[in-house]
Amino acid sequence: MRTPVSKPAVNHTATHVDDSTLREALGYHMKRSFNHVQADLTRVLKPFELRMLTYTALVLITDNPGLRQSQLAAAMDIERPNLVVIIDELERRDLILRERVPTDRRAYALQPTLAGRQLYEHALKAVRAHEAQLTQGIDEQTRATVIAVLRGIEKRLAGGEAP
Known part of the structure:
Protein backbone atom coordinates (compact mmCIF):
# COMPACT_ATOMS: atom_id res chain seq x y z
CA MET A 1 0.00 0.00 0.00
CA ARG A 2 1.22 3.48 -0.94
CA THR A 3 1.71 6.09 1.69
CA PRO A 4 -0.04 9.29 0.66
CA VAL A 5 2.25 12.21 0.05
CA SER A 6 1.43 15.06 2.35
CA LYS A 7 0.47 18.22 0.56
CA PRO A 8 1.75 21.57 1.73
CA ALA A 9 -0.75 23.72 3.51
CA VAL A 10 -2.63 25.99 1.12
CA ASN A 11 -3.20 29.56 2.18
CA HIS A 12 -6.41 30.70 0.52
CA THR A 13 -5.97 34.22 1.81
CA ALA A 14 -2.55 35.08 0.36
CA THR A 15 -2.32 38.75 -0.52
CA HIS A 16 1.20 38.70 -1.95
CA VAL A 17 2.70 36.46 -4.61
CA ASP A 18 6.23 35.42 -3.72
CA ASP A 19 8.26 35.28 -6.94
CA SER A 20 11.65 35.34 -5.21
CA THR A 21 12.60 31.94 -6.65
CA LEU A 22 11.89 33.19 -10.16
CA ARG A 23 13.75 36.44 -9.50
CA GLU A 24 16.95 34.42 -9.14
CA ALA A 25 16.80 33.90 -12.92
CA LEU A 26 18.15 36.53 -15.31
CA GLY A 27 15.65 35.39 -17.93
CA TYR A 28 12.73 36.18 -15.62
CA HIS A 29 14.00 39.74 -15.15
CA MET A 30 14.54 40.06 -18.90
CA LYS A 31 11.00 38.90 -19.63
CA ARG A 32 9.40 41.17 -17.03
CA SER A 33 11.40 44.15 -18.28
CA PHE A 34 10.55 43.32 -21.89
CA ASN A 35 6.85 43.20 -21.05
CA HIS A 36 7.04 46.83 -19.90
CA VAL A 37 9.26 47.91 -22.79
CA GLN A 38 6.93 46.25 -25.30
CA ALA A 39 3.81 47.84 -23.79
CA ASP A 40 5.39 51.30 -23.87
CA LEU A 41 6.76 50.82 -27.39
CA THR A 42 3.31 49.71 -28.54
CA ARG A 43 1.96 53.01 -27.18
CA VAL A 44 4.74 54.99 -28.92
CA LEU A 45 4.19 53.29 -32.30
CA LYS A 46 0.37 53.44 -32.24
CA PRO A 47 0.08 56.98 -33.70
CA PHE A 48 2.12 55.75 -36.70
CA GLU A 49 -0.11 52.69 -37.10
CA LEU A 50 2.95 50.48 -36.65
CA ARG A 51 3.55 47.45 -34.49
CA MET A 52 6.95 46.31 -33.26
CA LEU A 53 7.31 43.91 -36.18
CA THR A 54 6.17 46.34 -38.87
CA TYR A 55 8.40 49.05 -37.40
CA THR A 56 11.37 46.65 -37.33
CA ALA A 57 10.76 45.63 -40.94
CA LEU A 58 10.38 49.25 -42.09
CA VAL A 59 13.64 50.26 -40.37
CA LEU A 60 15.58 47.32 -41.82
CA ILE A 61 14.21 47.94 -45.33
CA THR A 62 14.90 51.68 -45.15
CA ASP A 63 18.40 51.16 -43.77
CA ASN A 64 19.11 48.41 -46.34
CA PRO A 65 17.38 49.29 -49.62
CA GLY A 66 17.23 46.32 -51.97
CA LEU A 67 17.11 43.86 -49.08
CA ARG A 68 15.63 40.53 -50.14
CA GLN A 69 12.68 39.06 -48.28
CA SER A 70 14.78 36.06 -47.24
CA GLN A 71 17.43 38.40 -45.79
CA LEU A 72 14.77 40.35 -43.93
CA ALA A 73 13.28 37.17 -42.46
CA ALA A 74 16.73 36.10 -41.26
CA ALA A 75 17.49 39.55 -39.81
CA MET A 76 14.17 39.60 -37.96
CA ASP A 77 14.51 35.95 -36.96
CA ILE A 78 11.01 35.07 -38.14
CA GLU A 79 9.62 32.44 -40.48
CA LEU A 90 3.71 47.72 -45.47
CA GLU A 91 3.14 47.42 -49.21
CA ARG A 92 -0.63 47.95 -48.85
CA ARG A 93 0.13 51.19 -46.97
CA ASP A 94 2.48 52.27 -49.79
CA LEU A 95 5.44 52.34 -47.40
CA ILE A 96 7.56 49.87 -49.38
CA LEU A 97 7.86 48.46 -52.88
CA ARG A 98 8.43 44.80 -53.59
CA GLU A 99 10.38 44.41 -56.84
CA ARG A 100 11.47 41.20 -58.54
CA VAL A 101 15.21 40.66 -58.60
CA PRO A 102 16.17 40.45 -62.30
CA THR A 103 18.78 37.75 -61.68
CA ASP A 104 16.45 35.61 -59.52
CA ARG A 105 12.79 35.69 -60.51
CA ARG A 106 11.82 33.94 -57.24
CA ALA A 107 13.32 36.70 -55.10
CA TYR A 108 11.99 40.14 -54.28
CA ALA A 109 14.03 43.22 -53.37
CA LEU A 110 12.39 45.57 -50.90
CA GLN A 111 12.61 49.33 -51.25
CA PRO A 112 11.12 52.07 -49.09
CA THR A 113 8.83 54.56 -50.78
CA LEU A 114 9.01 58.28 -50.06
CA ALA A 115 6.08 57.85 -47.65
CA GLY A 116 7.92 54.94 -46.05
CA ARG A 117 11.09 56.99 -45.56
CA GLN A 118 9.07 59.86 -44.08
CA LEU A 119 7.23 57.56 -41.67
CA TYR A 120 10.56 55.95 -40.79
CA GLU A 121 12.00 59.36 -39.82
CA HIS A 122 9.02 60.29 -37.62
CA ALA A 123 8.71 56.87 -35.97
CA LEU A 124 12.47 56.64 -35.42
CA LYS A 125 12.46 59.99 -33.63
CA ALA A 126 9.64 58.79 -31.33
CA VAL A 127 11.36 55.45 -30.67
CA ARG A 128 14.65 57.18 -29.85
CA ALA A 129 12.79 59.37 -27.34
CA HIS A 130 11.22 56.19 -25.91
CA GLU A 131 14.69 54.63 -25.63
CA ALA A 132 16.07 57.75 -23.90
CA GLN A 133 13.21 57.61 -21.38
CA LEU A 134 13.75 53.88 -20.92
CA THR A 135 17.43 54.29 -20.11
CA GLN A 136 17.12 57.54 -18.15
CA GLY A 137 19.50 57.44 -15.20
CA ILE A 138 21.63 54.68 -16.69
CA ASP A 139 25.13 55.83 -17.54
CA GLU A 140 26.63 55.02 -20.95
CA GLN A 141 29.09 52.45 -19.58
CA THR A 142 26.31 50.48 -17.85
CA ARG A 143 24.16 50.69 -20.98
CA ALA A 144 27.04 49.36 -23.09
CA THR A 145 27.62 46.55 -20.57
CA VAL A 146 23.95 45.52 -20.64
CA ILE A 147 23.97 45.48 -24.44
CA ALA A 148 27.20 43.43 -24.49
CA VAL A 149 25.75 40.89 -22.04
CA LEU A 150 22.53 40.56 -24.03
CA ARG A 151 24.45 40.19 -27.30
CA GLY A 152 26.61 37.51 -25.70
CA ILE A 153 23.53 35.57 -24.59
CA GLU A 154 21.98 35.93 -28.02
CA LYS A 155 25.18 34.83 -29.77
CA ARG A 156 25.62 31.76 -27.56
CA LEU A 157 22.02 30.67 -27.91
CA ALA A 158 21.83 31.41 -31.65
CA GLY A 159 24.99 29.36 -32.14
CA GLY A 160 23.40 26.45 -30.33
CA GLU A 161 25.86 26.66 -27.45
CA ALA A 162 24.65 25.98 -23.98
CA PRO A 163 24.55 29.11 -21.83
Whole structure:
Protein backbone atom coordinates (compact mmCIF):
# COMPACT_ATOMS: atom_id res chain seq x y z
CA MET A 1 0.00 0.00 0.00
CA ARG A 2 1.22 3.48 -0.94
CA THR A 3 1.71 6.09 1.69
CA PRO A 4 -0.04 9.29 0.66
CA VAL A 5 2.25 12.21 0.05
CA SER A 6 1.43 15.06 2.35
CA LYS A 7 0.47 18.22 0.56
CA PRO A 8 1.75 21.57 1.73
CA ALA A 9 -0.75 23.72 3.51
CA VAL A 10 -2.63 25.99 1.12
CA ASN A 11 -3.20 29.56 2.18
CA HIS A 12 -6.41 30.70 0.52
CA THR A 13 -5.97 34.22 1.81
CA ALA A 14 -2.55 35.08 0.36
CA THR A 15 -2.32 38.75 -0.52
CA HIS A 16 1.20 38.70 -1.95
CA VAL A 17 2.70 36.46 -4.61
CA ASP A 18 6.23 35.42 -3.72
CA ASP A 19 8.26 35.28 -6.94
CA SER A 20 11.65 35.34 -5.21
CA THR A 21 12.60 31.94 -6.65
CA LEU A 22 11.89 33.19 -10.16
CA ARG A 23 13.75 36.44 -9.50
CA GLU A 24 16.95 34.42 -9.14
CA ALA A 25 16.80 33.90 -12.92
CA LEU A 26 18.15 36.53 -15.31
CA GLY A 27 15.65 35.39 -17.93
CA TYR A 28 12.73 36.18 -15.62
CA HIS A 29 14.00 39.74 -15.15
CA MET A 30 14.54 40.06 -18.90
CA LYS A 31 11.00 38.90 -19.63
CA ARG A 32 9.40 41.17 -17.03
CA SER A 33 11.40 44.15 -18.28
CA PHE A 34 10.55 43.32 -21.89
CA ASN A 35 6.85 43.20 -21.05
CA HIS A 36 7.04 46.83 -19.90
CA VAL A 37 9.26 47.91 -22.79
CA GLN A 38 6.93 46.25 -25.30
CA ALA A 39 3.81 47.84 -23.79
CA ASP A 40 5.39 51.30 -23.87
CA LEU A 41 6.76 50.82 -27.39
CA THR A 42 3.31 49.71 -28.54
CA ARG A 43 1.96 53.01 -27.18
CA VAL A 44 4.74 54.99 -28.92
CA LEU A 45 4.19 53.29 -32.30
CA LYS A 46 0.37 53.44 -32.24
CA PRO A 47 0.08 56.98 -33.70
CA PHE A 48 2.12 55.75 -36.70
CA GLU A 49 -0.11 52.69 -37.10
CA LEU A 50 2.95 50.48 -36.65
CA ARG A 51 3.55 47.45 -34.49
CA MET A 52 6.95 46.31 -33.26
CA LEU A 53 7.31 43.91 -36.18
CA THR A 54 6.17 46.34 -38.87
CA TYR A 55 8.40 49.05 -37.40
CA THR A 56 11.37 46.65 -37.33
CA ALA A 57 10.76 45.63 -40.94
CA LEU A 58 10.38 49.25 -42.09
CA VAL A 59 13.64 50.26 -40.37
CA LEU A 60 15.58 47.32 -41.82
CA ILE A 61 14.21 47.94 -45.33
CA THR A 62 14.90 51.68 -45.15
CA ASP A 63 18.40 51.16 -43.77
CA ASN A 64 19.11 48.41 -46.34
CA PRO A 65 17.38 49.29 -49.62
CA GLY A 66 17.23 46.32 -51.97
CA LEU A 67 17.11 43.86 -49.08
CA ARG A 68 15.63 40.53 -50.14
CA GLN A 69 12.68 39.06 -48.28
CA SER A 70 14.78 36.06 -47.24
CA GLN A 71 17.43 38.40 -45.79
CA LEU A 72 14.77 40.35 -43.93
CA ALA A 73 13.28 37.17 -42.46
CA ALA A 74 16.73 36.10 -41.26
CA ALA A 75 17.49 39.55 -39.81
CA MET A 76 14.17 39.60 -37.96
CA ASP A 77 14.51 35.95 -36.96
CA ILE A 78 11.01 35.07 -38.14
CA GLU A 79 9.62 32.44 -40.48
CA ARG A 80 9.20 33.57 -44.07
CA PRO A 81 5.43 32.90 -44.17
CA ASN A 82 5.00 35.23 -41.15
CA LEU A 83 7.08 37.85 -42.92
CA VAL A 84 4.73 37.88 -45.92
CA VAL A 85 1.92 39.27 -43.74
CA ILE A 86 4.20 42.09 -42.55
CA ILE A 87 5.45 42.86 -46.07
CA ASP A 88 1.89 42.83 -47.41
CA GLU A 89 0.81 45.34 -44.74
CA LEU A 90 3.71 47.72 -45.47
CA GLU A 91 3.14 47.42 -49.21
CA ARG A 92 -0.63 47.95 -48.85
CA ARG A 93 0.13 51.19 -46.97
CA ASP A 94 2.48 52.27 -49.79
CA LEU A 95 5.44 52.34 -47.40
CA ILE A 96 7.56 49.87 -49.38
CA LEU A 97 7.86 48.46 -52.88
CA ARG A 98 8.43 44.80 -53.59
CA GLU A 99 10.38 44.41 -56.84
CA ARG A 100 11.47 41.20 -58.54
CA VAL A 101 15.21 40.66 -58.60
CA PRO A 102 16.17 40.45 -62.30
CA THR A 103 18.78 37.75 -61.68
CA ASP A 104 16.45 35.61 -59.52
CA ARG A 105 12.79 35.69 -60.51
CA ARG A 106 11.82 33.94 -57.24
CA ALA A 107 13.32 36.70 -55.10
CA TYR A 108 11.99 40.14 -54.28
CA ALA A 109 14.03 43.22 -53.37
CA LEU A 110 12.39 45.57 -50.90
CA GLN A 111 12.61 49.33 -51.25
CA PRO A 112 11.12 52.07 -49.09
CA THR A 113 8.83 54.56 -50.78
CA LEU A 114 9.01 58.28 -50.06
CA ALA A 115 6.08 57.85 -47.65
CA GLY A 116 7.92 54.94 -46.05
CA ARG A 117 11.09 56.99 -45.56
CA GLN A 118 9.07 59.86 -44.08
CA LEU A 119 7.23 57.56 -41.67
CA TYR A 120 10.56 55.95 -40.79
CA GLU A 121 12.00 59.36 -39.82
CA HIS A 122 9.02 60.29 -37.62
CA ALA A 123 8.71 56.87 -35.97
CA LEU A 124 12.47 56.64 -35.42
CA LYS A 125 12.46 59.99 -33.63
CA ALA A 126 9.64 58.79 -31.33
CA VAL A 127 11.36 55.45 -30.67
CA ARG A 128 14.65 57.18 -29.85
CA ALA A 129 12.79 59.37 -27.34
CA HIS A 130 11.22 56.19 -25.91
CA GLU A 131 14.69 54.63 -25.63
CA ALA A 132 16.07 57.75 -23.90
CA GLN A 133 13.21 57.61 -21.38
CA LEU A 134 13.75 53.88 -20.92
CA THR A 135 17.43 54.29 -20.11
CA GLN A 136 17.12 57.54 -18.15
CA GLY A 137 19.50 57.44 -15.20
CA ILE A 138 21.63 54.68 -16.69
CA ASP A 139 25.13 55.83 -17.54
CA GLU A 140 26.63 55.02 -20.95
CA GLN A 141 29.09 52.45 -19.58
CA THR A 142 26.31 50.48 -17.85
CA ARG A 143 24.16 50.69 -20.98
CA ALA A 144 27.04 49.36 -23.09
CA THR A 145 27.62 46.55 -20.57
CA VAL A 146 23.95 45.52 -20.64
CA ILE A 147 23.97 45.48 -24.44
CA ALA A 148 27.20 43.43 -24.49
CA VAL A 149 25.75 40.89 -22.04
CA LEU A 150 22.53 40.56 -24.03
CA ARG A 151 24.45 40.19 -27.30
CA GLY A 152 26.61 37.51 -25.70
CA ILE A 153 23.53 35.57 -24.59
CA GLU A 154 21.98 35.93 -28.02
CA LYS A 155 25.18 34.83 -29.77
CA ARG A 156 25.62 31.76 -27.56
CA LEU A 157 22.02 30.67 -27.91
CA ALA A 158 21.83 31.41 -31.65
CA GLY A 159 24.99 29.36 -32.14
CA GLY A 160 23.40 26.45 -30.33
CA GLU A 161 25.86 26.66 -27.45
CA ALA A 162 24.65 25.98 -23.98
CA PRO A 163 24.55 29.11 -21.83
